[in-house]
Amino acid sequence: xxxxxxxxxxxxxxxxxxxxxxxxxxxxxxxDRASLEWEVTTRARRRAGACRWNASREVATIVLTRQAYExxxxxxxxxxxxxxxxxxxxxxxxxxxxHGSRFxxxxxxxxxxxHCETFSEPRYVLRCLASDCDWSARRHQASKPxxxxxxxxxxxxxxxxxxxxxxxxxxxxxxxxxxxxxxALGDDW
Numbered sequence: 788x789x790x791x792x793x794x795x796x797x798x799x800x801x802x803x804x805x806x807x808x809x810x811x812x813x814x815x816x817x818x819d820r821a822s823l824e825w826e827v828t829t830r831a832r833r834r835a836g837a838c839r840w841n842a843s844r845e846v847a848t849i850v851l852t853r854q855a856y857e858x859x860x861x862x863x864x865x866x867x868x869x870x871x872x873x874x875x876x877x878x879x880x881x882x883x884x885x886h887g888s889r890f891x892x893x894x895x896x897x898x899x900x901x902h903c904e905t906f907s908e909p910r911y912v913l914r915c916l917a918s919d920c921d922w923s924a925r926r927h928q929a930s931k932p933x934x935x936x937x938x939x940x941x942x943x944x945x946x947x948x949x950x951x952x953x954x955x956x957x958x959x960x961x962x963x964x965x966x967x968x969x970x971a972l973g974d975d976w
Contacts, residue, residue, distance in 0.1 A: 796827040799856050803849070803868045810869055814897055818876050824848040827856075832927045833905040835859070836867040838874035842882060847875035855906040869899035910953055916960070917946035926950075935962040952976075 803825060811818055828850050831837070835855035839848045849871040856864050873893045877884035884890065886901060894901055909925035911933045922943035926932070932939040936950045937960055950965070951958040955975060957968045969976050
């Protein structure tokens with residue numbers, strides 16, 4: 788393979804592996820690197836990384852998102868790599884992983900963020916309609932609450948919610964409002 792044959796995905800994996808090796812050496816985190824695989828995805832829309840565990844093979848696969856790599860500064864993306872390394876460590880040591888106290892302790896040692904920031908703007912914003920509540924949620928896909936907000940309630944106070952199409956600013960509170968907005972926006976949806 789020549790330098791011309793290398794892709795951005797190859798660059799992402801190479802930089803991530805080098806960073807992982809440095810982190811593991813500097814922080815004495817016991818990860819079996821032979822049981823650690825790397826992938827790059829272009830499908831993710833909000834998460835910069837993920838770690839999947841294959842229990843039958845006892846292999847952790849760190850999946851990094853190309854769009855996040857392209858948008859973040861290296862230090863931010865390196866934080867994503869460290870975050871996913873903690874998940875890989877938990878999977879290899881305990882067969883499970885989450886964001887609990889064990890994760891937080893190791894993430895602090897590696898100076899890894901507990902949660903990785905999203906790298907894209909949401910398509911939809913859900914908001915509480917109560918005047919004294921500031922609850923909101925972001926969505927990247929037309930989930931059930933986006934399509935039928937009248938079937939759901941505020942996550943904080945239980946009041947009715949509305950959904951806003953982020954690009955257009957148009958909002959709706961029902962399934963028919965969703966359909967009407969989608970039809971009205973046409974190609975701008």
